[in-house]
Amino acid sequence: MRLLVVDHPLVSHKLTALRDERTASPEFRRLTEELVTLLAYEATRDVRVETTTVQTPVAEAEGVSLSRPRPLVVPILRAGLGMLEGMMRLMPTAEVGFLGMVRNEETLEASTYAERLPYDLSGRQCYVLDPMLATGGTLASALGFLTSRGADHITAVCLLAAPEGVKNLEEGVAGLDIPITVVTAALDERLNEKGYIVPGLGDAGDRLYGLAQ
Numbered sequence: 001m002r003l004l005v006v007d008h009p010l011v012s013h014k015l016t017a018l019r020d021e022r023t024a025s026p027e028f029r030r031l032t033e034e035l036v037t038l039l040a041y042e043a044t045r046d047v048r049v050e051t052t053t054v055q056t057p058v059a060e061a062e063g064v065s066l067s068r069p070r071p072l073v074v075p076i077l078r079a080g081l082g083m084l085e086g087m088m089r090l091m092p093t094a095e096v097g098f099l100g101m102v103r104n105e106e107t108l109e110a111s112t113y114a115e116r117l118p119y120d121l122s123g124r125q126c127y128v129l130d131p132m133l134a135t136g137g138t139l140a141s142a143l144g145f146l147t148s149r150g151a152d153h154i155t156a157v158c159l160l161a162a163p164e165g166v167k168n169l170e171e172g173v174a175g176l177d178i179p180i181t182v183v184t185a186a187l188d189e190r191l192n193e194k195g196y197i198v199p200g201l202g203d204a205g206d207r208l209y210g211l212a213q
């Protein structure tokens with residue numbers, strides 16, 4: 001597994017504003033979209049393309065277009081939904097599948113409550129969106145599921161990651177024989193006793209959409 005921490009002053013600037021507890025939901029959603037578009041630029045560096053030719057007003061030009069099957073973008077509900085528009089702005093012809101997952105806040109175990117994905121993901125490049133890589137349980141489970149459906153190349157885009165989660169995820173995906181990359185805006189210090197990223201930004205889903213019951 002490859003970890004890419006995007007080092008760019010605009011990424012750091014937007015992430016700092018996201019972390020600020022005074023940033024309310026409307027601004028938090030806007031900043032998340034902008035930040036994801038910046039991360040997506042790095043995350044899609046190895047998106048598959050094929051060569052093509054177009055006619056300019058002057059001459060023929062050789063270029064590239066996205067290969068088929070189109071990449072599949074998979075936001076992990078709920079919080080990952082806040083990242084979808086930012087990703088689709090960069091790659092509007094991608095397809096979108098959904099995974100609904102929630103972490104039990106006592107046991108920190110992740111479970112899946114919804115799934116709407118193409119059944120056969122053979123030959124698909126997948127871009128998984130989940131803002132927080134905390135213990136890594138949610139992403140490990142999501143990546144295992146996508147691979148079991150045939151995905152052969154997965155990039156996870158996260159706003160923040162904890163070192164413990166990166167290590168757990170590395171171990172969790174060690175048996176998956178496909179290229180896996182995690183792209184994040186920052187690798188934070190640690191997890192606290194409740195499994196929250198420190199300093200982090202709090203509960204991403206709640207900050208995007210309000211308190212969950």
Ligand SMILES: O=P(O)(O)OC[C@H]1O[C@H](OP(=O)(O)OP(=O)(O)O)[C@H](O)[C@@H]1O
Pocket residue numbers: 076077078079080101102103104108110130131132133134135136137138139165195203204205206212
């Ligand atoms: O790395 P992990 O320890 O598994 O934790 C990360 C997960 O926790 C959060 O989801 P949450 O369960 O709060 O659901 P939500 O998006 O509906 O708020 C977050 O959005 C990640 O999906």
Ligand SMILES: O=c1cc[nH]c(=O)[nH]1
Pocket residue numbers: 079132134195196197198200201202203204205
């Ligand atoms: O810090 C954390 C950890 C898990 N989920 C969140 O939303 N935030």
Ligand SMILES: [Mg+2]
Pocket residue numbers: 079203204205206212
């Ligand atoms: Mg949450």
